[in-house]
Amino acid sequence: MALYASEDGVDLCVLGSGVAGMLVAERAVAGGRRVLMIERGTPMMFDDRRRQKSHDDPLAFNRSRHTSRMGGAEDDYVARPVYNLGGSMNHFYGNMPRMHPRHFEEDAFGGVSRRWPLSYSEIEPYYLEAERRLLVSGNSERLPFPGRFAYPLPPHRLSPSDRACETIFGTEHVMQVPTVRPPAEVEGRPKCCGTNLCGLCPIDSKGTALNTLYPTLRERIQLRTGLLVTELHCRGGRVEAITALDEAGDRHRVEARQFVVACNGIDSCLLLQRSPDVEKHPALGRYYMDHPDFDLVVYGTGLEAKPGYGDSAQTGMVTTFFDRVADDLPVSLLGEIKCAELSKDAGDTNRDLVVRDVFRLSVEGRFSEARQLRARFRDNWVATLYLRFLVEQQPMAESTLSIREIADTGQAFPDFAVRYPEYMDECIDRVLTYLRGRLPGAEVKFLSRSPTVQHWLGATRMAESPEHGCVDRDLRYFGLDNLFVLSGSSFSSGSSANPTMTLGALALRLGDHLSESGVRE
Amino acid sequence: MSATMDRRTLLKLLGGSVVSVGVFGCRVGERPEEALARLLGLEGEQVAWLTDLTPEEQAELVEQLTGPEDEPVTERGLDLAAKILGRRSRLFAFVSYPGVADARSVCDGLVRE
Numbered sequence: 001m002a003l004y005a006s007e008d009g010v011d012l013c014v015l016g017s018g019v020a021g022m023l024v025a026e027r028a029v030a031g032g033r034r035v036l037m038i039e040r041g042t043p044m045m046f047d048d049r050r051r052q053k054s055h056d057d058p059l060a061f062n063r064s065r066h067t068s069r070m071g072g073a074e075d076d077y078v079a080r081p082v083y084n085l086g087g088s089m090n091h092f093y094g095n096m097p098r099m100h101p102r103h104f105e106e107d108a109f110g111g112v113s114r115r116w117p118l119s120y121s122e123i124e125p126y127y128l129e130a131e132r133r134l135l136v137s138g139n140s141e142r143l144p145f146p147g148r149f150a151y152p153l154p155p156h157r158l159s160p161s162d163r164a165c166e167t168i169f170g171t172e173h174v175m176q177v178p179t180v181r182p183p184a185e186v187e188g189r190p191k192c193c194g195t196n197l198c199g200l201c202p203i204d205s206k207g208t209a210l211n212t213l214y215p216t217l218r219e220r221i222q223l224r225t226g227l228l229v230t231e232l233h234c235r236g237g238r239v240e241a242i243t244a245l246d247e248a249g250d251r252h253r254v255e256a257r258q259f260v261v262a263c264n265g266i267d268s269c270l271l272l273q274r275s276p277d278v279e280k281h282p283a284l285g286r287y288y289m290d291h292p293d294f295d296l297v298v299y300g301t302g303l304e305a306k307p308g309y310g311d312s313a314q315t316g317m318v319t320t321f322f323d324r325v326a327d328d329l330p331v332s333l334l335g336e337i338k339c340a341e342l343s344k345d346a347g348d349t350n351r352d353l354v355v356r357d358v359f360r361l362s363v364e365g366r367f368s369e370a371r372q373l374r375a376r377f378r379d380n381w382v383a384t385l386y387l388r389f390l391v392e393q394q395p396m397a398e399s400t401l402s403i404r405e406i407a408d409t410g411q412a413f414p415d416f417a418v419r420y421p422e423y424m425d426e427c428i429d430r431v432l433t434y435l436r437g438r439l440p441g442a443e444v445k446f447l448s449r450s451p452t453v454q455h456w457l458g459a460t461r462m463a464e465s466p467e468h469g470c471v472d473r474d475l476r477y478f479g480l481d482n483l484f485v486l487s488g489s490s491f492s493s494g495s496s497a498n499p500t501m502t503l504g505a506l507a508l509r510l511g512d513h514l515s516e517s518g519v520r521e
Numbered sequence: 522m523s524a525t526m527d528r529r530t531l532l533k534l535l536g537g538s539v540v541s542v543g544v545f546g547c548r549v550g551e552r553p554e555e556a557l558a559r560l561l562g563l564e565g566e567q568v569a570w571l572t573d574l575t576p577e578e579q580a581e582l583v584e585q586l587t588g589p590e591d592e593p594v595t596e597r598g599l600d601l602a603a604k605i606l607g608r609r610s611r612l613f614a615f616v617s618y619p620g621v622a623d624a625r626s627v628c629d630g631l632v633r634e
Binding site: 195310 | 560563585590593594599603606607608609613615616617618621623624625626629630631632633634
């Protein structure tokens with residue numbers, strides 16, 4: 001059954017309702033285009049999520065926990081996409097830095113990474129526009145990015161931990177984090193409450209596709225939820241239709257003049273892989289990247305870091321290692337100053353470990369007077385600093401994303417072949433050494449590492465030719481004139497920056513490209 | 522049986538009774554709970570935190586806190602301390618932060634300056 005056909009006036013069919021899909025749809029309707037958006041999940045709104053206390057979608061084909069074994073390590077790689085209206089932005093942390101110009105222009109570690117076929121200067125105007133549209137809070141001073149620009153919302157005040165980092169790393173290397181956690185009420189959303197529960201913001205303060213873009217978009221597009229797209233049908237170098245399943249298992253055929261696959265960095269790739277008509281370029285499902293990260297703690301900084309104090313879950317970032325000019329690091333690292341991490345309750349492994357360490361330090365050498373232990377503990381606690389570093393991952397052909405199985409429900413389950421990069425330990429050592437050099441009297445301790453920050457990049461990467469990538473600089477899939485892939489999977493390299501802002505900029509740029517290329521052929 | 526085991530056994534036997542001499546860090550006539558409150562500097566209602574430990578555990582922690590300077594506190598000692606101070610509300614009170622709830626809800630995640 002054909003639900004929608006081009007005769008019905010669908011110029012652009014957007015698969016996925018996350019920030020990328022909604023931004024490109026917004027641009028398209030502004031240009032007079034008729035847009036159909038297809039979302040596999042249900043139209044859960046904020047109150048639904050709050051009642052349910054999770055983003056889990058009730059539809060059978062939306063199981064959202066995908067686990068693979070890490071190569072060469074005991075950790076599991078666990079990805080958790082959000083499968084309902086608004087997509088994964090519903091559960092992201094809210095940090096929105098740009099990538100640095102060097103991350104577009106330089107080959108990374110060992111020359112294995114490929115340059116983007118786009119330059120920073122080409123994407124810069126779209127960064128600016130996406131920041132305005134998504135109401136990003138930030139401070140134009142002390143940014144590692146070139147040029148002068150202003151964020152639409154003022155920055156959060158730096159926390160005591162941020163100010164401690166200014167002393168350690170230098171004022172110019174502490175950035176007030178660009179974020180969609182608002183520092184004051186904006187457009188009906190309250191100011192960030194600083195619970196550090198951003199994965200399911202308790203007061204709908206954090207900016208999401210759902211509360212920022214959807215309210216104005218909903219009346220201007222056709223939206224169909226609860227449809228799982230299972231196949232792209234191609235003929236003559238074009239996608240002519242898609243097949244989608246509904247909850248009852250009924251199949252639907254959808255036709256449109258152009259298609260944008262914006263189903264997140266995992267499912268966008270899986271859809272291309274499971275569609276027999278789609279040419280499988282060598283890079284499809286390869287060069288998969290995330291952001292491995294590591295946590296460390298510094299005791300005895302001699303500074304009033306005061307963990308647990310702040311105006312938002314995170315208000316500062318360390319950029320010392322961000323643009324690769326510091327310490328000859330082979331890759332980019334972005335440091336998150338976690339003022340809220342030690343504000344968790346008992347039961348969090350790292351936090352509990354820190355509490356025990358502070359107690360141990362406070363007892364060392366013992367004490368002679370009543371109450372002295374408490375004073376020592378207090379002094380040690382407020383001098384404790386917690387940091388997390390996001391590590392740029394090297395795009396490697398052997399890091400793959402593939403289909404493990406297709407369930408009876410129609411859902412494709414992914415399999416990831418990922419491992420920590422070889423330079424992970426070196427990055428950890430460099431940062432520990434740097435801090436020990438800056439704080440000779442302090443105890444700097446590595447706490448843990450993780451293979452994922454839930455950034456799914458690179459599996460349909462952008463390149464100059466189909467020998468090296470899957471999409472061109474305009475995100476057009478090589479060999480299919482009217483198919484565009486708009487997700488983190490199209491990143492050529494990952495930088496260490498949180499990717500959502502770059503994805504937003506790419507969405508707006510694609511919107512312009514679709515308008516300029518003339519959809520009404 | 523080691524000397525340490527002997528002391529542990531003795532503590533279990535004593536189990537919360539009044540310790541009449543200044544052993545195990547307790548002053549004369551001071552119960553382990555009182556000694557622990559003094560050593561940790563707990564005040565008022567905070568003394569009730571100690572009830573999360575059994576009297577034996579209280580005495581054990583007192584012993585840990587008043588051991589020789591060159592004898593680091595053991596993992597067991599840290600476990601016992603964490604039982605007293607681990608919860609967020611207690612930890613923050615212990616370091617003189619403003620009061621917070623253990624089960625975080627709206628707007629109590631971070632302390633504002």
